[in-house]
Amino acid sequence: MNSYNFAYLDEQTKRMIRRAILKGLAVPGYQVPFASREMPMPYGWGTGGVQVSAAIMTPADRFKVIDQGSDDTTNAVSIRRFFERTAGVEVTETTTEATVIQTRHRIPEMPLTSGQILVYQVPIPEPLRFLEPSEVETRKMHSLEEYGLMHVKLYEDISQHGAIATAYAYPVKVEGRYVMDPSPIPKFDNPKLESPAIQLFGAGREQRIYALPPHTRVVSLDFEDFPFEANKADAACELCAADTSYLDEVIMDDAGHRMFVCSDTDFCASRRAAGHAGIQEAAI
Amino acid sequence: MKDMAPDTGVLLSVRGLSKFYGPRIGCKDVSFDLYPGEVMGIVGESGSGKSTLLNCLAGHLPTDHGEVLFSGRDGGLRDTLQMSEPERRMLGRTDWAFVHQHARDGLRMNVSAGGNVGERQMAVGARHYGAIRDSAIDWLGRVEIAEDRIDDRPTAFSGGMQQRLQIARNLITGPRLVFMDEPTGGLDVSVQARLLDLLRGLVREMGLSAVIVTHDLAVVRLLADRLMVMKDGHVVETGLTDQVLDDPQHGYTQLLVSSVLQV
């Protein structure tokens, strides 16, 4: 423990990242470049999120990590252990107890509250990237607010699939200004982007940080005749019977049996602890 | 019957436009006025500065001297070279259009024909899918592309179809001024004819003004009301298209006209 600075990164680096975060909070949805550091884990494993978490963490924080809603995947466990060892902070799996939550691909089901910080791991921060390969051009499009292309993408979806088929990383407009990629969360989570908590987005490989201050207006792009819908599988969790949470479809055996369960493990566990039971749980 | 042109003011007024590439002249001291509904051709051989001029006019290239005054919808003349970039880009997707020689420079090749045609509408705020699609279908029809090709990508189109798609994509927002760089270049002669016919019809019906750069004198004879002949970055002759071609005054124009193969 003594061989590391608190939360692994040196203080100068943390200050640099904090400046980027503050700038991001001041200009919601704007991608701030930052000098991403090498971390003791590969790109794609959340190095952007880890650097943001490290820069904002204090010894008093309680830290939670979720990966696709789950606290117990390899990625979540290793990042949680990383901060346990390098920062010595308290860790938790309970959403309501955490002060800093690092996440990959989900927003917790329990509504976040003022004082909490949600840190997203972002693979590709640029929402226009798949339509316009030039970074110079996309930066210009952001600065001039030229977002017609974003709707071209949605148009293409409808013309090919009859509906907006984009199911995750669904683009949003922030405070009526910047179009932002909310990271690959399911579009079911998009409405939760309007939150009393601070939301920070870190892309390590792409070296970008962006942010949503509390209560920022976040609108999912759509067409008047094809409005945005935050949909989910039309089922209830087979463990806790929740019918309002985002569900994972899990294949149970080689015969192709499958079941729907909450993607948010903490949410599901706390409901079961409170006595809710789904059809599978009841059967056991 | 009332004529459109005389009682309306100038649409585009170019004053002393110059562009240098280091010590080399791109184009020098070009001035002209264009009125609503007029089509002006710019001819000259490769390297004469005609494409440089067109790109300066359209704001694609920085200009060294001069003014490009455009009459906005509010009626006032404004120097587009002094406009901020957002204003100029806005102009570029509303009142102005640019048709590239190579359709792939003016199209999104990985987006369907309908998406290509609808983009400018979405860029200026159209948010009703059905309406966007309906006007895309309408415009595909006007450039003679069958409705059932609307969801195909331009990569599946022939060269002539790509060019017509590019024209539809540009004209859908009802621009008042269209810049065209060799719009029929690289197309088969029969396809060229079809495109020329289409352009003439659109110019007449929409009251468009256009500046067309080409090295093809037959194209300007059929499309352009007025002609400007360029050589080594300078304008050597201007006038009515048929007058310049039939009674050229400058030695270079005489050479150019007499060099055309007769069919």
Next chain:
Amino acid sequence: MIELRNVSKEFVLHNQDSAVIPVMQGAELQVHPGECVALTGNSGAGKSTLMRMVYGNYLADDGAIVVDGVDLVQAEPRAILSLRRQSLGYVSQFLRVVPRVPTLEVVAEPLLRLRVERDAAIARAEELLMLLNLPQRLWSLSPITFSGGEQQRVNIARGFAHSYPALLLDEPTASLDPLNRAVVLSLIEAAKARGAAILGIFHDAEARAQVCDRSIDVSQFTPRAA
């Protein structure tokens, strides 16, 4: 309606040792509304050159060419374009059209350019083509592949589609059979009757005698060899 005052012109051939060829000097003429004036003179005397100058197709070096109040020697291109659209028609010997455009459209175009209702413009085109005995099956085809006589009739129909107050006719009856020749002459008579000023070149002496009020020999304007 059409007036030339002291008009002169020379061709300078820059690529042939800047040879200067004077072709016209001190040309004067007037055509009043309702009048048809023939240009005469030997081949090479400058009939076509003069006619082209009146249309603005050739530049005059000096003098004034005034049609419907516009001096073509001084006018801006757009003033000439506007004059051609509204007041000054020209039936040339050659048909120059965009390939693929149907004959009916070619004939109606002068009216469409004046923003005449499409139906009315097409109706007028049909009326003229009928009058000139152009078979109806040809109307939807491009005139590019037509015979000389057929092209000539398309050209005439196009020239008479709009009631121009001033009209230039370059050999309007050449390559026409007697029947259609008579139709064209009656069109000219009708144009005169409604007050058009017509300037024409007619090699056909009989036709000239029938429709022209007087002749002007252009060889009097031919510069004497220096």
